[in-house]
Amino acid sequence: MNIISEHKNLSAPTKEELVDKAKSLKPLLSKQAVDAEDQRKLPYETIKLLTDAGLHKVYMPSKFGGWEMDWGAHFEISREISKACGSSGWITGLVFSHVIWVARFGAKAQEEFFDRNPDPIVSTGSAGGGKLIKDGSNYILNGRWGFLSGVDHANGAMVVATQGDEKIFTHFVLLNPEDWKNEKNWTSEGLKGTGSHNITVNEVKIPAHRVIERDLMLDRDPPGSKIHDSYIYNIRTNAYQKSWFAGILLGTAMGAIEEYSFSTSKRKGALFGESIVDQVPVQVRLGESVAEVNAAGLIFDAFCNMLHRRGVNGQDITGNDLLSTKRDITFASRLCVKASERLSGMMGVSAQTGRNPVQRHYRDCRTVSTHIELQWDHSMSPTGKHLLGLDTGDPLIDKNGIDKGVADSSLYLGTRV
Numbered sequence: 018m019n020i021i022s023e024h025k026n027l028s029a030p031t032k033e034e035l036v037d038k039a040k041s042l043k044p045l046l047s048k049q050a051v052d053a054e055d056q057r058k059l060p061y062e063t064i065k066l067l068t069d070a071g072l073h074k075v076y077m078p079s080k081f082g083g084w085e086m087d088w089g090a091h092f093e094i095s096r097e098i099s100k101a102c103g104s105s106g107w108i109t110g111l112v113f114s115h116v117i118w119v120a121r122f123g124a125k126a127q128e129e130f131f132d133r134n135p136d137p138i139v140s141t142g143s144a145g146g147g148k149l150i151k152d153g154s155n156y157i158l159n160g161r162w163g164f165l166s167g168v169d170h171a172n173g174a175m176v177v178a179t180q181g182d183e184k185i186f187t188h189f190v191l192l193n194p195e196d197w198k199n200e201k202n203w204t205s206e207g208l209k210g211t212g213s214h215n216i217t218v219n220e221v222k223i224p225a226h227r228v229i230e231r232d233l234m235l236d237r238d239p240p241g242s243k244i245h246d247s248y249i250y251n252i253r254t255n256a257y258q259k260s261w262f263a264g265i266l267l268g269t270a271m272g273a274i275e276e277y278s279f280s281t282s283k284r285k286g287a288l289f290g291e292s293i294v295d296q297v298p299v300q301v302r303l304g305e306s307v308a309e310v311n312a313a314g315l316i317f318d319a320f321c322n323m324l325h326r327r328g329v330n331g332q333d334i335t336g337n338d339l340l341s342t343k344r345d346i347t348f349a350s351r352l353c354v355k356a357s358e359r360l361s362g363m364m365g366v367s368a369q370t371g372r373n374p375v376q377r378h379y380r381d382c383r384t385v386s387t388h389i390e391l392q393w394d395h396s397m398s399p400t401g402k403h404l405l406g407l408d409t410g411d412p413l414i415d416k417n418g419i420d421k422g423v424a425d426s427s428l429y430l431g432t433r434v
Contacts, residue, residue, distance in 0.1 A: 029084040030071060032093065038070040039097035039109075046101035051372060053104050053210025057203050058169045063105055068136055072098075072109050076117040078245050081131035083116070085247050088257065088328055089321035092264040099268025100275060103381025104210030106265040112167040112211075114261055115139040118175050119191065120250045121239040125226040126191055130173060133193075140171040146186055147178035147218060149228065156180075156223045158190060166213040168199055174216065177231075189234045191227040192218070207384025237333060248328035256334045256342045257324055258390065263317035263346065265385050270310045270353035273378035277360040278303065280375070302363060306356035313349035313356075320346060336414040340400050347396035350386045357382045 030038075049063045059067075067073065075090050077083020084090075095110025116137045119130050131137065147160020162176050172194060177186035200215040233239050235254050242251035281303075284293040293299055320342070327334055361368045361379040368376045385391070399409040408415045 029079070029086075032086055032090045035070070035072060035075065035084075035090065036093050036097060039072065039094045042066055042070060043097065043101040046098065046105050047374070050102040050104070050210070050374070050377065053102060054377070057209055058212030059105060059108055059167070059210050061170075063102075064108075064138075064170050067098075067105065067109055067113075068138075073113045073116070073136060073138060076114055076120075076249060077137060078120050078127070078131075078250070079247075080245060081127070082135060085245070085249070087247075088249055088252075088325045089260070092260060092317065092321045095264030096268040096271070099265045099381075100272040102210065103265060103269040103272070103378060103385070104208050106268050107208055107211045107381075107385070108167050108170075110264045111261045112138065112140060112171075115141050115175065117249060118189070118234075119173065119241075120245060121234055121241045122191060122229055123226055123240045124244050126229075127241055127244070129226070130191065134172045137173060138167060138171045140165040140168040140174045142174065142176040142216060143186075145215070147176060147190070149178045149180040149188055149190070149223075151180070152222065154225055156190075156225065156228055158196075158218050158221050158223050161215060161217045163215045164213045165216055166211045168197075168214050168216060169212045176216075176218075178228075187231055189229050189231065190223055192221075192223075196221045196223075205384060207380035207382075248331065252324075252328050253334055256338050259342050259346045260317075260321050260324060262350065262385055262388060262391060263321065266350050266353040266382060267310065267314055267317055269378045269382035269385070270306075270313070270357045273357035273360050273375050273382070274303070274306055274310060276374040276378065277306075277364065280364070299363065302359055306359050309352040309356040313352040316345050316349040334413070336411075339411060339414055340403060340409075343396045344400050347391045347393060350391045351393070354379075354383050354386045 045066060046063065049060055052060050053063060071084070072094055074083040075086050075094065077085065079085040091110050091114045095106045098109045099106025116139050118141065119127060119137065119139060122130075142162030142165045144163040145161050147158050147162070150157045158178060160176065160178060165171070165174060168174065174192040174194075174197060176190050176192060178188050178190050179185070180187050197216040197218050200217065203209075203212055203214045205211075205213070229240070237253050238251045281293050281299065323338070324334075326332075327338070357375075357379040361373075361376050364373070364375060367373065370376065389395070399411065399414065402409045403414065
């Protein structure tokens with residue numbers, strides 16, 4: 018899957034080396050998971066483990082000292098991290114990947130940001146919003162945004178904002194830590210350690226090079242991509258973003274299986290002392306969970322490989338890609354949640370305490386699945402609409418995609434390149 022070209026940082030590790038590093042961190046991350054939940058953010062010791070391993074540079078441009086890896090590396094790395102701690106996996110797979118957004122801004126913004134932050138951690142905020150007011154050649158920004166994961170450790174943030182009377186946001190804005198105030202208000206029961214707090218910005222002057230129009234940022238070939246060689250900076254973002262959740266969903270479900278198998282192998286019945294492992298229903302339900310997680314893994318892996326092939330071949334995503342993205346990734350997320358929920362429930366009240374690792378993995382997996390990108394009706398209805406001859410509301414599907422009402426096998430088997 019890795020296609021190495023001459024622009025690559027010669028000192029960069031391989032994807033396989035980073036995956037091995039991620040695996041080696043699992044015992045320490047498992048121990049620190051409780052502290053992460055108690056602190057409602059990753060401990061600084063955890064952040065240091067992850068950054069010392071270089072996991073924050075996967076999609077950082079080679080030009081500025083990063084690894085500039087092909088798409089999908091984050092999936093395999095965050096899967097291993099999430100087997101130990103879902104919150105650590107979320108920061109590794111999602112937040113560390115946000116550096117890719119900086120590489121879509123213009124050259125001046127990138128040079129300024131990476132000169133200031135050789136070890137970048139970029140939080141993002143799209144829930145809520147802000148107002149931009151032109152101030153000469155600069156802007157004044159005011160606003161409030163929610164769910165900025167990892168903001169306690171971030172040295173940059175990207176938020177959405179609106180200029181004028183538009184109903185949806187019109188620009189993305191790149192912020193420095195001195196620009197925002199952290200509200201410290203993250204109280205979720207899952208992914209507790211992600212520190213996904215709200216921030217506010219009040220009357221802050223933003224130079225024009227740290228502001229970019231929405232359509233320029235989200236479409237192919239944004240301004241910043243021209244100073245880099247890799248395809249990962251000039252992709253259309255909407256399908257690729259869904260893959261950020263895949264490693265965390267799969268890893269937490271796999272972590273639940275591992276922890277359940279380990280603890281159950283030693284368990285005896287509380288009343289009669291019978292061996293739990295000899296009970297056929299226990300064996301069957303464990304096997305069922307493994308099958309669900311394996312099926313989800315096949316979907317996620319095929320999806321990430323498809324995105325890589327599209328990008329490296331210079332191909333845009335298609336209407337079929339978007340339909341399968343919305344549908345199949347959300348379906349796979351439900352498989353992961355079902356598998357981990359089953360195992361947590363089978364352990365009785367002993368698995369309902371906050372310190373039980375099976376229950377923690379289940380809570381984290383379930384919380385990932387509640388992200389708006391994975392909402393069930395929103396994800397499934399476009400395929401139904403398309404097959405029924407209705408517009409889905411996405412022009413790539415409705416105008417440039419596939420013929421309405423045609424039950425093409427690619428709808429069921431995924432897009433082949």
